[in-house]
Amino acid sequence: MQPPTPPTDPTFLSDLWTVLTLRAGFNTTTVIVGVTLLGLASGVVGSFALLRKRSLTSDAIAHAMLPGVATAYLAAVALGVNGKSLPVLLLGAAVAGLLGALMMHAINRLTRLEEDAAIGITLSVTFGLGVVLLSYIQRSPQGSAAGLHHFIFGQTAAMLPADAKLMGALALTALILGVLLFKELRLLAFNANFAQTIGLPVQFLDLALLALIVLVTVAGIQAVGIILVIALLIIPPAAARFWTDRSSRMVALGAVIGAGSGYLGAAISALAPNTPAGAAIVLTAGAIFFASMLLAPRRGALATTARAAWHRFRIATDHALENLYLAHTHDHTHPPRRQVIARPVAFYLQAARLAQRSSPVSDGGGGQSAARPEGEVRVTSHTRLTPTKAGLALGAQLRRNHLLWEEYLVTYADIARTHTDWPTDQVEHILDDTIIHRLESALEKRGVRLPPPA
Amino acid sequence: MTFLTLDLAPLLAATLAACACALVGNYLVLRRQSLMGDAISHAVLPGIAAAFILTASREPIPMLLGAAAAGLVTVALTSLIQSLGKVDRGAAMGVTFTTLFALGVVLIQHIPRTIDLDADCVLHGNLEALLWFPPDNITLASLATLPRQVHTLAFVMLGTIAFTAVFYKELRLTSFDPALAGALGFRPGLVNTLLMTLAAAAVVASFEAVGSILVIAMLICPPAAARMLTNRLGTQILLSQAIAIATAVGGYFAATQLPPLFVPDLTLNAAGMIATVSGIFVLAAAIVARIKDRPKPNPPSPAPSPAH
Known part of the structure; x- marks a missing residue:
């Protein structure tokens, strides 16, 4: 196997410029725009999740989506519908994600186990179930799980413009809802007790935040993958936290960093076909995070x-x-x-x-x-x-x-x-x-x- | 002879992995560091990929070292981000392990195809590929011809037992009362580092057989199930070992022996089934715990909480 073209290669840079300026064909452009929207939405939603200390909850939710995707496929095939239809698979993922959240909540509330154990149990057991279902699909006569495997690591190369548009639409919905609920979610994140005292429906808001997390995660699993999609929810807000103490600026900056990571990462992955988009996006976000950690003017390490x-x-x-x-x-x-x-x-x-x-x-x-x-x-x-x-x-x-x-x-x-x-x-x-x-x-x-x- | 050829090595590997992981996992669950196991097991990927690229081989020693180093880097980076960024521990962990995992996914693309290692295999392992062709007259010495993974796991299992036996007092004290342990001169920081190293070793040895996500189930589920059934550390450890064995054996047979009864020639992914079965054990333990504790008006007092 040839290693991917080193980034210093002049043709790579000019190709990168073509992709970044959205002149690399309709497919690539739709995917890049979709992933950028995804980054924008996850930066906003992730900021509230971070402030509400829900970062790793989203990890378990994402992992729980694997059996959801597999079950949706099996159900679709049994009903005679096209099993690879993306809306069907994503619907399954969303339902499974909510069930995963419910499972975590139940473990936390009904047993003596702590939250960390609840998250760990949920994510590993649901993912294990998903692997079992995938192996069943793979070996059953009806079909192959080839397309479903892409949900684990994410793949933009196989995405159709329609898929990218669906992703963009889901992300946009989450973004708009997040902005509309900005004041309520901020209060929830900083002082849930006070929010309750002044009559805000705290339980409903927590549920709304959960729904937004599920929405962003569902939007992201095809492009970024189940394992890495939570990075988009965690890393941009955590990086933004270094630059400001004001929550409104943190949310805005998180959105910008998320969008930038999605945009750059998707472009890099479009050029280096061996690099899964999820990994490229997460590494871009990670680089921004570590730069912020070192260089931010007041809270940076230096x-x-x-x-x-x-x-x-x-x-x-x-x-x-x-x-x-x-x-x-x-x-x-x-x-x-x-x-x-x-x-x-x-x-x-x-x-x-x-x-x-x-x-x-x-x-x-x-x-x-x-x-x-x-x-x-x-x-x-x-x-x-x-x-x-x-x-x-x-x-x-x-x-x-x-x-x-x-x-x-x-x-x-x-x-x-x-x-x-x-x-x-x-x-x-x-x-x-x-x-x-x-x-x-x-x-x-x-x-x-x-x-x-x- | 099919049992010896097809099933013995995977069964041994799964059982040894489950026991080693559960042994360490008891302390992770008690210290509320279950997710450190999650983070380490994700971060192991770049460590293994780097070891592969540097040595161009699948030798177990460099692989173990690379992965253990990656595990320690995870622990150190998480603490650093937590203290510098003043973000909560979960987020610090999330930043660390997703970035490292992404790095691993990219690194793995640079591994020549001749070495059979891809990202999927890292995720859900390859338990069924462990075959054993025993000699005609089996003696104790012929166990040496078992697949290498079984040997590695047996070695790590012995190491884990030795560590937890020698440092039983230290581990217990630092888990329940790190402040007191520190005041008595037990160096909780050092014990923690050693425990994390041990967890990394258990995760690395196991991931090859069961994959990096499902190893989390082995680390957390049996100790969590045992934790719900008892308040005594010694009992909890023994229970977790019993549950680990039942999970490994039950999961393996549920994947390989059960489906053919319904659909001819169908087998399911054994590692995934082991994780699923471990979830069933947690559920069962939760139900037993609720029934057992019902007469009391108050829920049982939680374990003396390890302070942060």
């Missing part, structure tokens, strides 16, 4: 790591300045312990050197230059820092705030809980004068040397 490093740096420099101040004023009531200050000081030293290197201003004094023109420390040797006047003043304030906070937290432990996250330099802004006076006199009574306010 941003989170940078923020954590900045906090550590701030705390370290604060400690260093405070300890430099203590050393400078020979305050022996709280002698700085070497092992405690060694790390922050080394850290600050490093930072000061970096700032010095990048700073255009230098006093040119043979290795004895200010960290910054208005800086707080001078690097006096490879291992020593000397505080400047500004640095000493800042260190004094840090020392003062630190002592006041400590005293405050110890004295007013019952109310201090809400204030513990504030940066130490804000003590004067947060506590009122009476409390500060009280803390000052308490500290003085114990003989602690408290620097005066700035």
Whole structure:
């Protein structure tokens, strides 16, 4: 077997462009438009499913559709109807999907088993039943299960324009219903109890969400396949979650990411016939997800790591300045312990050197230059820092705030809980004068040397 | 001799797989991590495909290693996405295993056709293809001529028994009270990693015989059925083993011996039937549990819940 054309091949890229601009023939174009609509709808429905923590419920529903497809085929053949008729098969799938949801609900409610076990039991047992039925169809004289196998992994290559239109219509229905029910479903997802209190029919809404999940899944099983169709419900909303905290934006972004994955994935699969569409679409969505996880501005991994490093740096420099101040004023009531200050000081030293290197201003004094023109420390040797006047003043304030906070937290432990996250330099802004006076006199009574306010 | 040739190897393979999976599955069900088995079994596909592509052979050792590595990647990625993305565990799992599975589906296209492995076979296994041509006078030594899959499964089964026996106390404590276990120095994180590795090994060894979706039934159904019938861990494990054996044997015969009675020469997919039968056992256990617990006004208190 030849490996598929590598994507760097220029003809592949020009072919991809032809497909992406919808000029690759009627069949391919209908399929791409249908899958894009599917992505759009599943992004919207999936967002509510994600917020309602129903992600893996949809997995069991999708798996339960395999016996539904097989039963519909057998019933159609027995009734003398064309067994490969897509609407018939999808109807069977929808009924089976709802039965699967019912089965999960029953296991969860009537036994002591947890939800995870209910999902696992439902998806494996129903899928097993489906495999048995497929093997029966395969070996029975009436016909072959060849077409039915495509529902497992999905196949766009064999899709007719009529199939794609049906898929698009189902997806569009789910999309419109999802948008119409937006306010109710959002409330359900965030606070079901509150929704119930203000008179929303919570059980009906949960059922409606379930019906929307079934609708999107049914629409998707032919193109994407039973096993991977839930990826469209899970991945785009989860990726959108990194970019925003607002549910309306998350739903919109989820829809865009879903549509983009469907569009790109279907195009790639149209060009590489060995790549099932489901896999191509899911890998596209997965790539978008991991890019979001790394790069999203506030919640992405890089941003989170940078923020954590900045906090550590701030705390370290604060400690260093405070300890430099203590050393400078020979305050022996709280002698700085070497092992405690060694790390922050080394850290600050490093930072000061970096700032010095990048700073255009230098006093040119043979290795004895200010960290910054208005800086707080001078690097006096490879291992020593000397505080400047500004640095000493800042260190004094840090020392003062630190002592006041400590005293405050110890004295007013019952109310201090809400204030513990504030940066130490804000003590004067947060506590009122009476409390500060009280803390000052308490500290003085114990003989602690408290620097005066700035 | 047809029983020995056609049926013994599949029966042994199914039984060993069911027992090994059920043994691990007890802890997955108790820890509310049943779906980790689901995720691992999906993610095994790229691991196996990668091992095939790298070694260009069907040797069991690289395959086991590749799949176990994929299983651990799944566990790690799920935790990472959960903590970074602040999404619920189910969604994190869903993202991980669908992406990995899709990767596996694409990778499998690169495997030369000479090696008989396709996506369908990965999904529902190939139990019936296990044949044994025993020598004329059968001794204990001739068991060595059984198909390789049976040997792999027997090995994994022994490993599973050894692990759960040696770490019985640790597994029990970390499953029921991870906080206490941690305070006592039992390292719940390490135990969890070992358990996941074991689950990956059981899944990998079994998937070849029964396929990657139906292995989920073997992992979850017998322990879940046993869980409904008892509150004692030891009893639950023994019960789950009995149910696993009954499921494997019953399912295999229901697929191969029952249909020919109605339609000549008809046999059904054995792995699928085993999963179906395991569902029947869960149903039966649920009914028994309801009848048994009926007189009490309150439902039986659930197991001490493992905290998250």
